[in-house]
Amino acid sequence: MLDLRSLPDASGYYGPFGGRYVPETLVAALDELEASFDRHHRDPAFVDELESLLRLYAGRPTPTYHAARLSRELGGAHLYLKREDLAHTGAHKINNALGQGLLARVSGKRRVIAETGAGQHGVASATVCAMLGLDCVVYMGEEDVHRQALNVARMRTLGAEVISVTSGTRTLKDAINEALRDWVTNVETTFYLFGSATGPHPYPKIVREFQRVIGREARAQIQELAGGLPNTVIACVNGGSNAIGIFSAFIDDPDVALIGVEAGGRGGDQGNHAATVESGTPGILHGARSLLLQDEGGQIIGTHSIAAGLDYPGVGPELAYLHHVGRAEFVTFGDADAMDALQLLARTEGIIPALESAHAVAGAIRMASETSSDHLILVNLSGRGDKDMETIAAELDTRE
Amino acid sequence: MNRIDASFISARADSRLVLAPYVTVGYPTRESAVELALAYVEAGADMLEIGMPFSDPIADGPTVQLASQIALEGGVWLEDAFNMIERIRSQTDIPLVPMGYANPFMQFGFGSLARELAAAGADGLIVPDVLPEHADDIETANAQHGLYLIRFAAPTTPRQRLRQVGNGAKGFIYCVSVTGVTGSRARLADNLPAYLARVGEATSVPRVVGFGISKPEHLRALHGRAEGAIVASALIDIVQASPPSKGVEAAAAHVRKLAAAA
Numbered sequence: 231m232l233d234l235r236s237l238p239d240a241s242g243y244y245g246p247f248g249g250r251y252v253p254e255t256l257v258a259a260l261d262e263l264e265a266s267f268d269r270h271h272r273d274p275a276f277v278d279e280l281e282s283l284l285r286l287y288a289g290r291p292t293p294t295y296h297a298a299r300l301s302r303e304l305g306g307a308h309l310y311l312k313r314e315d316l317a318h319t320g321a322h323k324i325n326n327a328l329g330q331g332l333l334a335r336v337s338g339k340r341r342v343i344a345e346t347g348a349g350q351h352g353v354a355s356a357t358v359c360a361m362l363g364l365d366c367v368v369y370m371g372e373e374d375v376h377r378q379a380l381n382v383a384r385m386r387t388l389g390a391e392v393i394s395v396t397s398g399t400r401t402l403k404d405a406i407n408e409a410l411r412d413w414v415t416n417v418e419t420t421f422y423l424f425g426s427a428t429g430p431h432p433y434p435k436i437v438r439e440f441q442r443v444i445g446r447e448a449r450a451q452i453q454e455l456a457g458g459l460p461n462t463v464i465a466c467v468n469g470g471s472n473a474i475g476i477f478s479a480f481i482d483d484p485d486v487a488l489i490g491v492e493a494g495g496r497g498g499d500q501g502n503h504a505a506t507v508e509s510g511t512p513g514i515l516h517g518a519r520s521l522l523l524q525d526e527g528g529q530i531i532g533t534h535s536i537a538a539g540l541d542y543p544g545v546g547p548e549l550a551y552l553h554h555v556g557r558a559e560f561v562t563f564g565d566a567d568a569m570d571a572l573q574l575l576a577r578t579e580g581i582i583p584a585l586e587s588a589h590a591v592a593g594a595i596r597m598a599s600e601t602s603s604d605h606l607i608l609v610n611l612s613g614r615g616d617k618d619m620e621t622i623a624a625e626l627d628t629r630e
Numbered sequence: 631m632n633r634i635d636a637s638f639i640s641a642r643a644d645s646r647l648v649l650a651p652y653v654t655v656g657y658p659t660r661e662s663a664v665e666l667a668l669a670y671v672e673a674g675a676d677m678l679e680i681g682m683p684f685s686d687p688i689a690d691g692p693t694v695q696l697a698s699q700i701a702l703e704g705g706v707w708l709e710d711a712f713n714m715i716e717r718i719r720s721q722t723d724i725p726l727v728p729m730g731y732a733n734p735f736m737q738f739g740f741g742s743l744a745r746e747l748a749a750a751g752a753d754g755l756i757v758p759d760v761l762p763e764h765a766d767d768i769e770t771a772n773a774q775h776g777l778y779l780i781r782f783a784a785p786t787t788p789r790q791r792l793r794q795v796g797n798g799a800k801g802f803i804y805c806v807s808v809t810g811v812t813g814s815r816a817r818l819a820d821n822l823p824a825y826l827a828r829v830g831e832a833t834s835v836p837r838v839v840g841f842g843i844s845k846p847e848h849l850r851a852l853h854g855r856a857e858g859a860i861v862a863s864a865l866i867d868i869v870q871a872s873p874p875s876k877g878v879e880a881a882a883a884h885v886r887k888l889a890a891a892a
Contacts, residue, residue: 528734
């Protein structure tokens with residue numbers, strides 16, 4: 231049996247993945263962050279404050295909802311949705327932003343930086359910084375600034391400075407590069423509020439621990455609603471914070487299948503998708519050893535997904551490890567599958583998911599149609615689709 | 631004796647700093663990168679740092695990123711680095727120290743990398759995103775082929791860690807002058823002398839200061855406080871600002887001024 235709590239090891243490794251591949255300048259700050267996290271996440275006062283904020287500020291617990299009409303329509307398994315889309319700011323990202331925001335406050339650093347792809351982590355960071363009275367700077371690739379304009383406006387409204395990154399592929403990968411450069415420069419005064427379950431140790435661990443609440447709640451809720459554990463838990467995966475958050479509660483249940491859905495984009499060759507686990511190879515990027523989309527020479531290659539939050543050429547080291555040991559399975563669904571799933575969920579249940587989460591829904595729909603009504607599927611509906619309405623509207627126009 | 635050690639012994643005898651200009655493989659082109667390197671040697675360089683481009687260079691500022699990007703667009707591979715080192719080595723005996731990020735090296739294989747670099751005539755290796763505690767496989771491969779893996783110190787490195795970094799360091803310690811990325815800066819950090827003194831207390835390995843070193847007065851200020859200096863972005867800025875036919879000459883002229891102050 232995998233003991234997730236024993237991972238990572240003391241050096242930050244999950245089997246062959248993880249670790250800390252950063253410039254020397256950041257070592258002291260990462261050591262300090264790790265010590266602070268290890269001390270505070272066991273400190274009752276810190277835990278009480280975080281739980282109180284999750285409840286009263288973020289609106290937790292989020293419900294688990296039986297999508298009865300969609301399940302009937304599909305004629306197979308019963309689908310249950312973990313409604314992270316109902317959390318404050320519209321996605322699971324708030325869970326981690328609150329946790330790390332409190333760590334930032336105790337660190338005494340007044341300036342917080344964050345990277346963002348779809349803008350959900352940026353909005354969550356800007357929100358928490360506003361509430362805690364911290365300065366917030368968010369790095370976002372220029373392409374994402376355009377396609378997630380609504381989230382840019384939200385961050386600015388919340389008082390954050392949004393820096394549009396024009397280097398490289400102008401998406402999340404380059405936003406992380408710039409945020410790391412900022413951190414190397416301002417490390418003595420700045421807290422890096424990392425949003426994904428990737429990056430240098432201890433970030434993958436910290437993000438998992440702050441997202442663990444998703445799985446903890448969902449496990450209790452589905453047992454109460456359905457009288458037992460799900461057969462399958464499905465989440466969309468890129469860096470993988472929502473996936474590791476919900477998977478973490480079911481790792482020790484060998485009969486529960488864990489399925490990550492990666493972005494298949496337009497399908498086809500390198501550059502047209504972000505299916506890192508399916509077609510990536512081991513490598514080192516952004517501080518961790520994991521699976522990457524890269525060329526033979528080890529240069530990182532561009533990705534494509536209709537979902538800005540899945541448009542990254544890496545995956546968190548712990549998810550790479552769960553794949554490595556066969557505990558989680560990974561499948562790929564593309565832009566069109568995600569749009570189909572989004573429309574079906576919207577029309578049968580009145581829920582418009584984020585384009586990222588629509589990939590998980592696509593995976594669940596496929597599985598539901600292939601299984602019988604005694605099968606229970608739990609889907610992490612990690613975010614809501616409001617931010618994507620422009621992309622969705624344009625896509626619907628081309629379909630009509 | 632490793633050429634890096636020989637270079638510091640000789641510089642110490644002359645009360646000079648080891649001056650190490652930086653060149654990027656494939657920048658401005660494959661051919662003119664070699665010309666630049668040889669012009670720097672002619673102008674008085676004591677050592678060369680030879681950068682291999684990477685798509686995501688997190689320790690580098692805009693100038694070195696740009697050079698890397700131009701080189702990658704030109705289709706540069708590690709083989710071009712081996713070739714460049716071999717051509718420079720055929721003309722000079724000064725130490726040649728390649729620099730690059732972990733991922734391309736990992737894909738090539740650290741063992742093969744050390745073998746090819748040593749065969750081409752390199753003397754060390756700088757990998758800014760690999761810390762000594764994660765470097766066992768690279769250290770072993772390098773040691774087999776007589777290459778030094780260069781370690782880093784930063785202004786944020788605590789004393790105890792400085793001693794760990796210094797213990798077992800080979801060739802020199804790359805002292806990052808500021809918290810930050812590579813790039814020219816008008817003046818040196820105020821706390822640089824105290825920081826370099828801290829490094830000197832922790833280890834007797836020569837200190838080479840990099841990041842932000844651009845002018846002769848910077849080098850003069852380092853006398854007695856460090857044993858060498860690396861100059862990168864300032865030279866790339868000169869190449870970028872010059873017409874293509876004048877870039878090599880203009881950058882080499884700056885190296886000549888730096889060498890006079892070293």
